[in-house]
Amino acid sequence: MAICFLSPLKAITPTTSLTTSLNPKKPNILRCNFSLPIITTTEPEPVFTSVRSFAPATVANLGPGFDFLGCAVDGLGDFVSLRVDPSVHPGELSISDISGTKNLSKNPLNNCAGIAAIATMKILNIRSVGLSLSLEKGLPLGSGLGSSAASAAAAAVAVNELFGRKLEVKDLVLAGLESEAKVSGYHADNIAPAIMGGFVLIRSYDPLELMSLQFPVEKDLIFVLVSPDFEAPTKKMRAALPAEIGMSHHVWNCSQAGALVASVLQGDLVGLGKALSSDRIVEPKRAPLIPGMVGVKKAALEAGAFGCTISGAGPTAVAVVDSEDRGVEVGERMVEAFWKEGNLKAVAMVKRLDRVGARLVGSVPR
């Protein structure tokens, strides 16, 4: 690893949204190629000495949106600080520091942030500058809140911002996918909303097509995220999935997926919650593997949540409400249920929909 010295970061740039570059009058679809694109024109120069970025937590699957739908959650996520470092070999990246967890490798090739940063440097064709990256984990690992995607998204955005924001959103998602592929499979339902914010539908992978689904700006959407002290056995969670699905269940889940998308676009919280709760294929197989989850969902609905399901592959439970007060109440009931029904301690958080996605939060000019 290269020698590290941390630059003092100064927030001189207001929080900026990557998604603002999407023309709101055009349907929000991004199409790009499957393989990692490489910009072969002039190598860009860094416009900052250092930058600091943030990427939010994400909730993937969303019940019937299994493996193709995810959304971002505000006020919870990972930070990346990135700086030009003459002590790092030109064209290479070093991870100087990781805080917030002890379980991550500082080898950039074995670290989500490292892989995504290197992929972004590759797309930008960076050969003359070495970089040092510092990762601050705000998200617990393996919680079902898109921890790896948040690190990757923050890293990809940091590299792009450092070199003058040359890349499009699609390139950043592809860079993040390089990382996700190593950690949890080539799935974009966390990395795409982590970068783009809001709800994102993964329409296809070859070519990668992403649809941004805008929840109406005038409406509030609040998530209750309850994480139990339990390690969801990833292999077991994946193995629990049925290989074949009966036609009636397929039609049911398809219709609920359609209803979920319509509810998001129409800002219909009741409909959204109902769709979230409606999965008949994945949740019924996975919920019994998380102690107390069935009772937690019941408790959330009884306490007034519009809907509840497993976040990602778990073990976090996610419920949807329309006010923070209601969210606190629902969260307490869910924590109680995890303890009573699953003998698990749990922590509840009440968070809003993140509409921005990964963003620059600080920078030091050259």
Place this chain on the structure above:
Amino acid sequence: MAICFLSPLKAITPTTSLTTSLNPKKPNILRCNFSLPIITTTEPEPVFTSVRSFAPATVANLGPGFDFLGCAVDGLGDFVSLRVDPSVHPGELSISDISGTKNLSKNPLNNCAGIAAIATMKILNIRSVGLSLSLEKGLPLGSGLGSSAASAAAAAVAVNELFGRKLEVKDLVLAGLESEAKVSGYHADNIAPAIMGGFVLIRSYDPLELMSLQFPVEKDLIFVLVSPDFEAPTKKMRAALPAEIGMSHHVWNCSQAGALVASVLQGDLVGLGKALSSDRIVEPKRAPLIPGMVGVKKAALEAGAFGCTISGAGPTAVAVVDSEDRGVEVGERMVEAFWKEGNLKAVAMVKRLDRVGARLVGSVPR
């Protein structure tokens, strides 16, 4: 059958929309009970001597919307004339005339319009008035354009209008479902859009929940419907469906269903067409059973259609375009392909989205 005399019908009421009763500010969801509701209060009196109604053709399935999504097509459908008839036993219905086809029974219990009209009379609790119904088929039978649903929708609406429009849309759909259940199974993906117009997502049956999906009013959506001279063997078409679906195909079709719904609501014709064409589960099994269908789809896309699939269970092919001129061109290519690839004569029609649904088109006051 009762003696029949046809009243001259005079269009004194402008075309009215049933869907206008839906509050546009509320999410367009209808929830109702599974069983046929019966109004047990005062029996309503007829407010007209006779009425005439129209209900449009419908395209069900729409590719990945299999069994839960349908839309209505303007300028193509069935008419029902209904009148108070003292010669018919009070509380009963007689079918006096059927034109446009020779293959339908005049026994009201074996006729789509008859069953739906009687179900509507039952919901309204009509016991004191006998009715005569005349059916004008504008739609060919077994074409995949919702012929039975159009007859049922027109009949249900005619009865409701004759007695002063006492029922809600949900009741009319339930009455129509009584008819569909006898003809093609308890599926609402034709009858719901035939009654409500536009795109309708069938969210659940118990209770029946319908979501109206509004395609933006400022945009044109044009269908090319190409019906070959071929009887799609219904049993064979149903038997061709797989009982079990692999997880990857399920996820793919679910995501396309979500993309289809989003494209409808966002008025994204390219996205809508692409989703229409994307079904990997039903169309690949059914298309080979309709001679030439695979080539017809190819021809439609090559001629500039945004998407193409089988309408309902076929044999009609449906393509989507954005102008009538393009529609005529695409239709010609599709007709040619049916002849060249399937050795079938075919007829092309170019029609707009129907946004109104079943409606009163004439009435004679008492």
